[in-house]
Amino acid sequence: MSKKQKKMLIRIVIAAVLLVGLHFLPLTGWARFIVYLIPYLVIGYDILIKAGKGMKNRQPFDENLLMAIATVGAMIIGITGDGDYTEAIAVMLFYQVGEWFQSYAVGKSRRNISDLMDIRPDYANVLKDGNLEQVDPDEVEIGTIIVVQPGEKVPIDGVVDAGSSSLNTSALTGESMPREVKEGDEVISGCINLSGVLHIRTTKEFGESTVSKILDLVENASSRKSKSEAFITKFARVYTPAVVVSALILAILPPLVRMMGMGMSPDWGIWIYRALTFLVISCPCALVISIPLSFFAGIGGASREGVLVKGSNYLESLSKTKCVVFDKTGTLTQGVFQVNGVHHNQMEDEKILEYAALAESASSHPISKSLQHAYGKEIDRSRVSDIQEISGNGITAKVDGIPVAVGNAKLMQKLGIPHIDCHHVGTVIHMAINGAYAGHILISDVLKPHSRQAVDALRKSGVEKTVMLTGDAKKVADQVAASLGMDEVYSELLPADKVEKVEELLRQKQRRGKLAFVGDGINDAPVLSRADIGIAMGAMGADAAIEAADVVLMDDDPLKIAKAIKISRKCIRIVYENIWFAIGIKLICLGLGAVGIANMWVAIFADVGVMILAVLNAIRALFVKRL
Amino acid sequence: MKKTYKIDVDCANCANKMEDAAKKTTGVKDATVNFMTLKMIVEFEEGADPKTTMNDVLKNCKKVEDDCEIYI
Numbered sequence: 001m002s003k004k005q006k007k008m009l010i011r012i013v014i015a016a017v018l019l020v021g022l023h024f025l026p027l028t029g030w031a032r033f034i035v036y037l038i039p040y041l042v043i044g045y046d047i048l049i050k051a052g053k054g055m056k057n058r059q060p061f062d063e064n065l066l067m068a069i070a071t072v073g074a075m076i077i078g079i080t081g082d083g084d085y086t087e088a089i090a091v092m093l094f095y096q097v098g099e100w101f102q103s104y105a106v107g108k109s110r111r112n113i114s115d116l117m118d119i120r121p122d123y124a125n126v127l128k129d130g131n132l133e134q135v136d137p138d139e140v141e142i143g144t145i146i147v148v149q150p151g152e153k154v155p156i157d158g159v160v161d162a163g164s165s166s167l168n169t170s171a172l173t174g175e176s177m178p179r180e181v182k183e184g185d186e187v188i189s190g191c192i193n194l195s196g197v198l199h200i201r202t203t204k205e206f207g208e209s210t211v212s213k214i215l216d217l218v219e220n221a222s223s224r225k226s227k228s229e230a231f232i233t234k235f236a237r238v239y240t241p242a243v244v245v246s247a248l249i250l251a252i253l254p255p256l257v258r259m260m261g262m263g264m265s266p267d268w269g270i271w272i273y274r275a276l277t278f279l280v281i282s283c284p285c286a287l288v289i290s291i292p293l294s295f296f297a298g299i300g301g302a303s304r305e306g307v308l309v310k311g312s313n314y315l316e317s318l319s320k321t322k323c324v325v326f327d328k329t330g331t332l333t334q335g336v337f338q339v340n341g342v343h344h345n346q347m348e349d350e351k352i353l354e355y356a357a358l359a360e361s362a363s364s365h366p367i368s369k370s371l372q373h374a375y376g377k378e379i380d381r382s383r384v385s386d387i388q389e390i391s392g393n394g395i396t397a398k399v400d401g402i403p404v405a406v407g408n409a410k411l412m413q414k415l416g417i418p419h420i421d422c423h424h425v426g427t428v429i430h431m432a433i434n435g436a437y438a439g440h441i442l443i444s445d446v447l448k449p450h451s452r453q454a455v456d457a458l459r460k461s462g463v464e465k466t467v468m469l470t471g472d473a474k475k476v477a478d479q480v481a482a483s484l485g486m487d488e489v490y491s492e493l494l495p496a497d498k499v500e501k502v503e504e505l506l507r508q509k510q511r512r513g514k515l516a517f518v519g520d521g522i523n524d525a526p527v528l529s530r531a532d533i534g535i536a537m538g539a540m541g542a543d544a545a546i547e548a549a550d551v552v553l554m555d556d557d558p559l560k561i562a563k564a565i566k567i568s569r570k571c572i573r574i575v576y577e578n579i580w581f582a583i584g585i586k587l588i589c590l591g592l593g594a595v596g597i598a599n600m601w602v603a604i605f606a607d608v609g610v611m612i613l614a615v616l617n618a619i620r621a622l623f624v625k626r627l
Numbered sequence: 628m629k630k631t632y633k634i635d636v637d638c639a640n641c642a643n644k645m646e647d648a649a650k651k652t653t654g655v656k657d658a659t660v661n662f663m664t665l666k667m668i669v670e671f672e673e674g675a676d677p678k679t680t681m682n683d684v685l686k687n688c689k690k691v692e693d694d695c696e697i698y699i
Contacts, residue, residue: 223664
């Protein structure tokens with residue numbers, strides 16, 4: 001509790017005790033009024049002062065001013081009528097209780113959510129003259145060796161220089177399995193070191209490290225406002241003036257009509273009292289607080305699960321996802337190719353692989369890597385010359401002076417070499433050595449263990465269409481898509497084609513549903529930004545992905561996509577519940593107040609009770625573990 | 628140019644009022660108030676001096692909500 005809150009709590013208690021105590025004092029007339037004025041001023045003096053300032057600054061719809069008018073009015077009705085001042089004081093009291101609760105609850109959830117995201121390291125240990133020295137992570141330069149002891153957070157991204165250990169990455173990914181690291185492995189800031197002492201050579205400054213980027217992203221996320229928030233802000237702007245104006249009309253019109261039109265007594269007291277009830281209901285705070293709080297809690301809960309959402313607006317779009325488009329490699333498959341076989345070759349398998357690996361030695365393409373990996377021996381680059389990469393086709397080079405061509409069927413056609421197609425499913429690499437066909441190598445990508453489940457989970461969560469895009473051959477793509485149960489598949493696409501395909505899908509879809517694109521963020525940044533929602537996965541340390549995407553999944557488990565959608569749905573459901581609930585109750589109370597059924601006690605419930613319930617409901621958005 | 632300021636305000640609607648007031652201040656291109664993180668992000672017009680502009684922003688905010696603070 002802050003100092004302000006403590007002071008308020010004391011005032012609330014004093015006023016409440018006085019109010020109950022005064023009930024037993026048999027005073028009448030002015031003495032009664034003066035005695036009752038004490039608790040009123042104790043609880044409401046600040047409101048009265050603020051009301052005065054509001055008047056001075058010409059803010060006719062200032063809540064404090066409205067509250068002051070309502071309670072002062074009720075006091076005056078007390079003086080002129082039955083001497084009942086309890087109501088005015090109670091209204092003020094409950095209003096303050098509500099404000100106090102709101103500030104307490106918001107402060108508490110603010111702290112809770114920041115604690116959840118408490119991955120900010122406070123210091124880094126730097127080795128100096130054989131002694132460990134704690135310094136501010138901001139002051140550590142690139143290339144410094146830092147020491148991370150068991151139980152400490154890795155403060156800055158880097159590479160393990162000495163030591164081995166297991167790291168807990170759950171604060172970043174929501175994944176509870178520890179990750180083993182040894183010398184030479186990259187480590188990411190924000191992980192907690194579990195077992196051994198690690199010496200890490202930093203590769204980034206603190207400000208550029210993963211942990212800083214994530215914190216920055218999450219803290220700024222709720223600044224991008226959603227449509228619901230914009231709606232409620234606009235609504236609040238209209239709501240208060242509208243209620244105040246109706247209060248004025250209610251106070252003046254019915255008595256006049258009764259007096260002039262019907263010849264009855266005007267009953268000014270009754271109608272003014274009803275108008276004052278209106279003023280009590282006119283504060284829009286319950287509405288206004290519950291929406292950003294829900295989003296804040298939703299974003300906080302999601303980040304705990306390794307799902308970073310860059311803004312409330314994206315959370316809102318995500319909840320409307322009807323179509324999910326996947327990039328195949330690295331998203332649904334592991335992006336690690338394995339050589340499955342060598343066919344139609346005269347030469348030995350090993351020799352073919354050796355030529356292939358050598359010819360591809362300069363390329364960093366996943367396929368080249370897999371060939372080099374299958375070859376398994378040290379590659380002597382001096383044996384290779386005249387390397388030419390033909391984009392989308394393959395590579396020609398000279399190995400030991402012999403011309404070698406490695407690539408797809410198009411390359412063989414281009415070179416005019418007859419080739420034999422493979423009847424197995426997989427990516428086929430044709431080889432021509434010395435101008436003659438030498439057979440082909442079959443490689444294939446491995447599906448991620450959860451891909452099938454992920455597609456099912458998406459469908460269960462209400463996604464209507466799943467589409468797979470890939471640059472891979474049609475045969476492979478169809479087989480993968482069928483085994484995953486995809487609705488549509490488009491294969492043999494160049495990166496630019498993917499953007500076009502996504503644009504076409506965007507045109508096809510219904511107006512309300514949103515299209516999400518899931519990629520690994522490495523070469524699909526344009527597609528990520530073109531889709532309604534770009535989701536990048538496996539983003540631990542991939543800066544490009546964090547920049548381009550709207551939603552970032554920290555690890556590369558595709559199941560998290562469905563999880564992210566479920567989290568967003570829950571959050572938006574809560575937001576709508578709050579909007580309907582708060583507006584509904586207020587309108588009902590206004591209606592009842594106008595006809596005289598609801599008194600000020602009901603009005604104060606409409607104001608404070610609704611706010612408390614809406615705040616409690618908003619907090620639910622934080623709990624997303626079991627979705 | 629964009630700058631972020633820490634603010635202090637008690638109620639969500641007051642935060643919205645501050646946002647409005649800040650947006651209307653001359654020299655401010657756009658402003659966002661984040662009630663949950665208690666931050667105000669101000670985008671200044673070309674050539675506007677952040678310091679004097681922010682003083683005006685604070686003055687305007689005080690007008691709509693007396694009980695607020697911007698830590699300039």
